[in-house]
Amino acid sequence: MDKIKVLVAKPGLDGHDRGAKVVARALRDAGFEVVYTGLRQTPEQIAEAAMQEDVNVVAMSILSGAHPHLFPKVVNLVREKGMKDTLIIGGGVIPEGDIPALKEAGIAEVFTPGTPTTAIVDFIKANVK
Amino acid sequence: MNIAEELLNGNRFALSKAITAIENEHENATEIMKTLYPHTGHAYVLGVTGPPGAGKSTLTDKLAKEYRQRGKTVGIIAIDPSSPFSGGAILGDRIRMNSLTLDEGVFIRSMGTRGSLGGLSHKTADAVKAMDAFGVDVIFVETVGVGQSEVDIVKAADTTMVVLIPGMGDDIQAIKAGILEIGDIFTINKADHDGADKLMTELNMMLDLDGVMKDWRPPILKAVANQNQGITEIVDTFKKHHDYIEGNGQLTVRRTERTKNEMLDLLDGRIGSYIRRRIVENGKLDEYVEAIKARKTDPYSVVGEVMESMLK
Numbered sequence: 001m002d003k004i005k006v007l008v009a010k011p012g013l014d015g016h017d018r019g020a021k022v023v024a025r026a027l028r029d030a031g032f033e034v035v036y037t038g039l040r041q042t043p044e045q046i047a048e049a050a051m052q053e054d055v056n057v058v059a060m061s062i063l064s065g066a067h068p069h070l071f072p073k074v075v076n077l078v079r080e081k082g083m084k085d086t087l088i089i090g091g092g093v094i095p096e097g098d099i100p101a102l103k104e105a106g107i108a109e110v111f112t113p114g115t116p117t118t119a120i121v122d123f124i125k126a127n128v129k
Numbered sequence: 130m131n132i133a134e135e136l137l138n139g140n141r142f143a144l145s146k147a148i149t150a151i152e153n154e155h156e157n158a159t160e161i162m163k164t165l166y167p168h169t170g171h172a173y174v175l176g177v178t179g180p181p182g183a184g185k186s187t188l189t190d191k192l193a194k195e196y197r198q199r200g201k202t203v204g205i206i207a208i209d210p211s212s213p214f215s216g217g218a219i220l221g222d223r224i225r226m227n228s229l230t231l232d233e234g235v236f237i238r239s240m241g242t243r244g245s246l247g248g249l250s251h252k253t254a255d256a257v258k259a260m261d262a263f264g265v266d267v268i269f270v271e272t273v274g275v276g277q278s279e280v281d282i283v284k285a286a287d288t289t290m291v292v293l294i295p296g297m298g299d300d301i302q303a304i305k306a307g308i309l310e311i312g313d314i315f316t317i318n319k320a321d322h323d324g325a326d327k328l329m330t331e332l333n334m335m336l337d338l339d340g341v342m343k344d345w346r347p348p349i350l351k352a353v354a355n356q357n358q359g360i361t362e363i364v365d366t367f368k369k370h371h372d373y374i375e376g377n378g379q380l381t382v383r384r385t386e387r388t389k390n391e392m393l394d395l396l397d398g399r400i401g402s403y404i405r406r407r408i409v410e411n412g413k414l415d416e417y418v419e420a421i422k423a424r425k426t427d428p429y430s431v432v433g434e435v436m437e438s439m440l441k
Binding site: 002003024025027028029030031032033034035036037038041044045048049051052053054081082083 | 141142145146148149153155211212215216217218219220221223224227230231236237238239241243
């Protein structure tokens with residue numbers, strides 16, 4: 001089995017990445033290779049980095065409320081690159097009511113505040129292709 | 130998708146897939162490399178090494194932009210350490226290179242060391258070849274942040290730049306063996322910080338302690354990467370070094386040495402894994418270990434015996 005490689009990305013304009021860093025660290029400790037790209041990424045940058053790195057998972061964190069726009073956009077751009085199997089997950093301050101639409105758009109799972117990091121690790125291990 | 134053919138046709142995702150196959154030792158990796166190999170040998174490989182926090186990624190970002198302005202395409206392989214405990218890694222070099230991501234003339238790939246100790250990953254050389262076959266003009270290999278003796282980069286690069294910063298130790302540190310012996314070019318980054326001139330003096334003294342007169346005395350440059358200072362001078366010096374080693378035949382010598390080492394490494398690896406597999410399959414491994422533990426024999430005799438029986 002290949003080593004699981006995850007892109008952790010912060011799309012949009014909010015400048016808080018403590019959550020993303022906590023997740024990145026937890027994924028590292030689970031034995032994954034984590035590419036962290038830093039703050040304020042455009043969907044185009046995220047999709048291109050995911051392609052160049054050939055990651056198995058794209059994990060995005062948003063705290064600004066822009067998720068209904070940005071998450072689906074990243075899904076479309078990643079799929080356009082030919083990455084059909086890449087698991088795309090999201091997290092951050094996301095209202096419960098928004099989650100069904102995000103899943104409809106191709107976000108495999110949404111992790112909201114209070115999620116133990118082990119739940120994210122387990123989800124990735126169970127669903128990565 | 131036929132990865133090698135698509136790569137040679139300029140498909141960027143195929144390049145990415147090829148590096149994945151190489152890195153994870155997929156079954157098709159050897160076939161891919163065989164197809165790509167005739168198309169390699171054109172890119173110029175630049176090694177960037179130095180201690181953690183010296184600014185290697187930021188410098189690489191600025192240098193890549195300078196090459197782009199000069200009309201060259203660029204590949205970047207950025208290596209970060211894997212955890213010896215979990216095997217995981219945080220690959221964070223792209224943070225300094227975000228503005229290059231959407232440039233079609235640049236391809237960046239991060240790699241974890243995965244247990245390799247020389248500052249590179251075991252698969253760096255093949256990843257370089259994949260980018261070379263893809264057709265980029267210049268390939269940067271950025272090592273992990275190194276201490277004193279992680280010097281594998283000299284075997285992989287045509288020109289090696291050692292990046293240093295002020296305030297990291299006295300002049301005895303500078304005359305120790307190790308990474309300070311491998312620089313074709315030295316760059317003092319963060320040269321606006323205190324101690325840059327002192328470091329410059331110490332490095333100059335170290336390089337002049339070398340009693341032998343050399344045709345290429347490694348130049349020491351100053352830069353402030355995040356303010357874009359000193360970047361054109363570094364690229365000019367890369368060019369100067371390239372012309373110098375091309376002119377006197379050193380480039381051919383370096384590349385011949387590399388070809389030889391790579392072939393021998395491949396041979397070592399193949400023979401090693403062949404014997405390991407055989408010795409496990411025929412069930413002798415546990416037997417040998419028990420006999421050695423009981424001091425009936427010793428590891429040296431056993432290895433001799435195994436070699437003799439399997440490599441006739």
